[in-house]
Amino acid sequence: GAGVSQSPRYKVTKRGQDVALRCDPISGHVSLYWYRQALGQGPEFLTYFNYEAQQDKSGLPNDRFSAERPEGSISTLTIQRTEQRDSAMYRCASTRTSGSNTHNEQFFGPGTRLTVL
Amino acid sequence: AQKITQTQPGMFVQEKEAVTLDCTYDTSDPSYGLFWYKQPSSGEMIFLIYQGSYDQQNATEGRYSLNFQKARKSANLVISASQLGDSAMYFCAMSSGSARQLTFGSGTQLTVLP
Numbered sequence: 001g002a003g004v005s006q007s008p009r010y011k012v013t014k015r016g017q018d019v020a021l022r023c024d025p026i027s028g029h030v031s032l033y034w035y036r037q038a039l040g041q042g043p044e045f046l047t048y049f050n051y052e053a054q055q056d057k058s059g060l061p062n063d064r065f066s067a068e069r070p071e072g073s074i075s076t077l078t079i080q081r082t083e084q085r086d087s088a089m090y091r092c093a094s095t096r097t098s099g100s101n102t103h104n105e106q107f108f109g110p111g112t113r114l115t116v117l
Numbered sequence: 118a119q120k121i122t123q124t125q126p127g128m129f130v131q132e133k134e135a136v137t138l139d140c141t142y143d144t145s146d147p148s149y150g151l152f153w154y155k156q157p158s159s160g161e162m163i164f165l166i167y168q169g170s171y172d173q174q175n176a177t178e179g180r181y182s183l184n185f186q187k188a189r190k191s192a193n194l195v196i197s198a199s200q201l202g203d204s205a206m207y208f209c210a211m212s213s214g215s216a217r218q219l220t221f222g223s224g225t226q227l228t229v230l231p
Contacts, residue, residue, distance in 0.1 A: 031217060103212045106152075
C-alpha cells in the first residue's frame with residue numbers, strides 16, 4: 001500500500017511569508033506526528049495527533065507554528081511569518097494505533113525541505 | 118526526561134564484516150520502546166528494528182539484531198555481514214511512558230568499505 005506522503009517536497013520562501021506543509025498518512029493510521037530535522041541531526045518532535053485531536057504540541061518552537069488534522073487523516077503544519085532559522089527538513093510520521101500499552105514503529109514520509117531566504 | 122546518546126559520529130566497516138553501533142538511553146519510565154532507523158543519503162527514514170522494555174529476548178530482523186542490556190540502559194544495533202548498501206546514517210530512538218513521540222539520538226554515519 002501507499003506510504004506516508006508529504007507535499008511539497010521542496011519549498012523556498014522569503015522571510016515573513018506563511019507556509020503550509022501537508023502530510024497524508026498511511027490509510028487507517030490513527031496517530032500522526034510532526035518532526036523537524038536539521039542537517040546532520042536526528043529529528044526533533046513538534047506535535048502529534050490521535051485521530052483529529054492534537055495530543056501534544058509541546059515541541060512547537062513558538063506560536064508561529066500550528067498544526068491541524070480536522071478529519072483525522074491529512075494534517076497541515078503551518079508556519080506564519082517565516083524566519084531563516086525555520087529552514088529545515090519537516091517530517092511527518094504515522095502509526096496504526098494509539099494504545100497506551102504499545103510503542104509502535106512510526107513510518108516516516110519523505111519530508112518537506114523548507115528554505116527561508 | 119528522555120535522552121538517547123549515540124557516541125560514535127562515524128564508523129567504518131569492511132564489507133562482509135559485522136559492526137556494532139552504540140546507543141544508550143535514559144528514562145525513568147518502566148515502559149518504553151527502542152527503535153533503530155536508517156537514513157541513506159537519499160534522505161528517507163527507514164524503520165529497522167524495535168525492542169520493547171518488557172521483551173525478554175533481543176530483537177532480530179534479518180541481518181539486524183538489537184543487543185538490549187536493560188541494566189546498562191544500552192540498545193546497540195548489530196549489523197551482520199555488512200553490505201555496501203548499508204552505508205547510511207543510523208539513528209537510535211525511544212518512546213517512553215505515555216508519550217508516544219520519538220526522541221532521537223544524534224546518529225552514527227556508517228561507511229562500508231569494499
